[in-house]
Amino acid sequence: xxxxxxxxxxxxxxTVRDEMIAFGIxxxxxxxxxxxxxxxxxxxxxxxxxxxxxxxxxxIGYGGLLSFGHAMFLGTAGxxxxxxxxxxxxxxxxxxxxxxxxxxxxxxxxxxxxxxxxGIYFAMITLALSQLLYFIYLQTPFTxxxxxxxxxxxxxxxxxxxxxxxxxxxxxxxxxxxxxFLLIFRxxxxxxxxxxxxxxxxxxxxISLGYKTDHYKLLAFILSGTLAGFAGAxxxxxxxxxxxxDVHWTMSGExxxxxxxxxxxxxxxxxxxxxxxxxxxxxxxxxxxxxxVIQGVVFVICVLAFRRGIVxxxxxxxxxxx
Amino acid sequence: MQALYAQxxxxxxxxxxxxxxxxxxxxxxxxxxxxxxxxxALYMMGAFCAYFLLNLANIGYWxxxxxxxxxxxxxxxxxxxxxxRWLTGLDHLYGLLLTFGLALIIQGIFQNYFGSSxxxxxxxxxxxxxxxxxxxxxxIYRGWVVVFSLVxxxxxxxxxxxxxxxxxxxxxxENPTLVRAFGINVPRMITLTYGLGVGLAALxxxxxxxxxxxxxxxxxxxxxxxxxxxxxxxxxSIMGSIITGFALGxxxxxxxxxxxxxxxxVVFVLMVLVLLVKPTGLTGRAN
Numbered sequence: 274x275x276x277x278x279x280x281x282x283x284x285x286x287x288t289v290r291d292e293m294i295a296f297g298i299x300x301x302x303x304x305x306x307x308x309x310x311x312x313x314x315x316x317x318x319x320x321x322x323x324x325x326x327x328x329x330x331x332x333i334g335y336g337g338l339l340s341f342g343h344a345m346f347l348g349t350a351g352x353x354x355x356x357x358x359x360x361x362x363x364x365x366x367x368x369x370x371x372x373x374x375x376x377x378x379x380x381x382x383x384x385x386x387x388x389x390x391x392g393i394y395f396a397m398i399t400l401a402l403s404q405l406l407y408f409i410y411l412q413t414p415f416t417x418x419x420x421x422x423x424x425x426x427x428x429x430x431x432x433x434x435x436x437x438x439x440x441x442x443x444x445x446x447x448x449x450x451x452x453x454f455l456l457i458f459r460x461x462x463x464x465x466x467x468x469x470x471x472x473x474x475x476x477x478x479x480i481s482l483g484y485k486t487d488h489y490k491l492l493a494f495i496l497s498g499t500l501a502g503f504a505g506a507x508x509x510x511x512x513x514x515x516x517x518x519d520v521h522w523t524m525s526g527e528x529x530x531x532x533x534x535x536x537x538x539x540x541x542x543x544x545x546x547x548x549x550x551x552x553x554x555x556x557x558x559x560x561x562x563x564x565x566v567i568q569g570v571v572f573v574i575c576v577l578a579f580r581r582g583i584v585x586x587x588x589x590x591x592x593x594x595x
Numbered sequence: 596m597q598a599l600y601a602q603x604x605x606x607x608x609x610x611x612x613x614x615x616x617x618x619x620x621x622x623x624x625x626x627x628x629x630x631x632x633x634x635x636a637l638y639m640m641g642a643f644c645a646y647f648l649l650n651l652a653n654i655g656y657w658x659x660x661x662x663x664x665x666x667x668x669x670x671x672x673x674x675x676x677x678x679x680r681w682l683t684g685l686d687h688l689y690g691l692l693l694t695f696g697l698a699l700i701i702q703g704i705f706q707n708y709f710g711s712s713x714x715x716x717x718x719x720x721x722x723x724x725x726x727x728x729x730x731x732x733x734x735i736y737r738g739w740v741v742v743f744s745l746v747x748x749x750x751x752x753x754x755x756x757x758x759x760x761x762x763x764x765x766x767x768x769e770n771p772t773l774v775r776a777f778g779i780n781v782p783r784m785i786t787l788t789y790g791l792g793v794g795l796a797a798l799x800x801x802x803x804x805x806x807x808x809x810x811x812x813x814x815x816x817x818x819x820x821x822x823x824x825x826x827x828x829x830x831x832s833i834m835g836s837i838i839t840g841f842a843l844g845x846x847x848x849x850x851x852x853x854x855x856x857x858x859x860x861v862v863f864v865l866m867v868l869v870l871l872v873k874p875t876g877l878t879g880r881a882n
Contacts, residue, residue, distance in 0.1 A: 333688075339688045339691070341691075386867050386870050386871065389870050389871075389874035390826070390870070390874055392687055392688070393624075393630045393687050393688065393691060394826060396630070396688065396691055397630065397822040397823070397825065397826055398826055398866070398870065400819055400822060401819060401820075401822055401823040401826065401863050401866055402863065402867070404816075404819045404820075404823075404863060405860050405863035405864065405867075408859040408860045408863075409860065411859075412856060522819060526695060526699070529692065529695075533692065561707070562703055562706045562707045563703065563707060564703075565699050565700075565702065565703035565706070566699065566700050566703035566704055566707070568696075568699055568703075569696045569697065569698070569699030569700035569701075569703060570696070570700060571696070572692060572693070572695060572696025572699065573678065573693060573696040573697065573700070575692075576682070576689050576692050576693040576696065577678065577681055577693070580685075580689070
């Protein structure tokens with residue numbers, strides 16, 4: 274034990290210092306957004322996707338599990354929250370809780386199935402499961418099929434925060450994002466996170482050390498799915514609709530792309546990646562279908578020449594750990 | 596009963612496509628350790644290739660059945676040489692991500708020029724019409740697709756399991772370094788294997804063109820079902836892929852008759868059941 278501690282302590286201390294500074298800078302930048310004249314809707318949307326990508330990154334970057342079906346949590350939470358707000362008339366805070374819990378339940382079920390295989394099979398299984406869910410949502414009445422749930426009311430959170438005011442909504446979404454981000458940050462730097470990393474590096478050895486790796490992987494999957502669902506529930510207030518687009522495999526692909534561009538296995542990479550991809554989609558909206566082609570090209574370039582991603586490259590160049 | 600037989604036939608046809616595609620995926624995975632996400636896009640390119648041959652060069656179905664798989668196969672080999680080769684030694688997942696990007700590019704380009712609607716491709720004259728079998732009416736083209744796919748699948752099985760070339764291929768799958776030491780050009784075999792797998796996908800595309808119309812998105816949803824087929828069957832055995840492909844097509848066809856609401860989802864549900872009972876897949880080896 275002493276040997277391991279000696280090796281880890283200096284690195285760990287450094288890690289947390291760099292990360293805390295970066296976290297402070299990010300928080301300040303995000304706090305002043307409403308005063309800068311930047312379109313708040315864009316930032317809110319990007320924040321939801323950033324949290325989603327961070328949740329996805331927890332699995333791939335720290336657990337080595339590539340989920341190609343994370344859109345199912347986004348979509349499920351969106352539909353359930355939307356339905357709860359619009360049809361049941363629940364207040365916003367309960368709507369978020371219900372949607373997040375639905376995603377958590379889904380993560381338990383799909384996690385138990387998907388963690389039975391690893392690597393490439395895991396990716397194919399999660400993709401197939403999300404496609405299964407896509408067809409279910411296409412047919413069940415409460416999702417309204419191709420139309421989706423439209424005109425979801427924003428309401429008053431805790432009875433006094435008027436979410437139809439863009440500035441109030443912005444700070445609520447930001448608070449939700451920071452909450453989720455800190456939870457992931459804490460998880461990665463916890464003993465649980467260390468075990469997860471050891472499973473990624475060498476699963477047979479982790480098993481031989483007595484860790485029940487399946488339990489760790491399942492727990493990571495549930496945590497990731499729940500947080501992805503939380504992001505989906507927040508997104509309902511921004512977009513005010515829940516539709517099939519959010520459950521489609523192209524959305525799962527976009528989540529992968531955001532994380533890859535920002536940097537797999539870096540803490541801030543998914544956030545940067547989400548902002549870059551959402552901005553790219555906004556600016557290129559006029560090009561129609563070419564956006565798909567450009568996304569494909571970005572995928573190819575990232576995999577061939579840029580595997581560390583933006584944050585990974587910066588961290589590598591300045592020898593920081595971000 | 597007529598409707599049941601008709602759905603069974605549709606099931607067999609879909610099963611032929613599942614078998615051809617999962618066979619190609621298994622062969623590619625064996626050699627390159629890559630799950631080829633672009634397989635659906637290349638299947639679509641096969642169908643478009645046949646469409647172009649007919650409309651631009653007036654070359655009919657029969658030559659297209661050979662030209663399209665060869666052309667798309669060569670395109671695949673170029674992709675392997677220029678892009679996939681750089682992934683040697685990296686985590687398998689990068690192969691999945693790279694080929695996913697390729698699929699987006701290929702599908703996006705075709706969608707730009709041809710939109711989402713289907714382009715017609717007519718059945719060749721020799722296979723038009725149908726035969727009355729007494730218990731059902733069999734459109735000849737559909738019967739042809741099933742029989743021809745089965746023959747191609749069995750030929751591929753024979754090539755890999757029973758010939759000298761196949762023996763090299765299987766040996767190189769197990770231990771490429773040792774096979775290279777015997778003076779066999781393994782990188783060239785990898786390229787050819789990718790070409791073969793891609794060619795099978797393109798062939799399936801040509802076969803499906805007269806049935807399903809030619810659409811840029813025709814491969815996108817199909818590939819996800821084929822992934823489920825691959826998870827169910829496991830990629831350990833060639834014959835396993837063929838049998839699983841046809842069997843799942845038939846099961847899907849039966850579901851369309853007995854409980855149409857579940858016809859889209861039945862393959863995925865079966866995948867879940869197989870994972871719960873036998874996680875390695877029906878023919879998969881432990882590992």
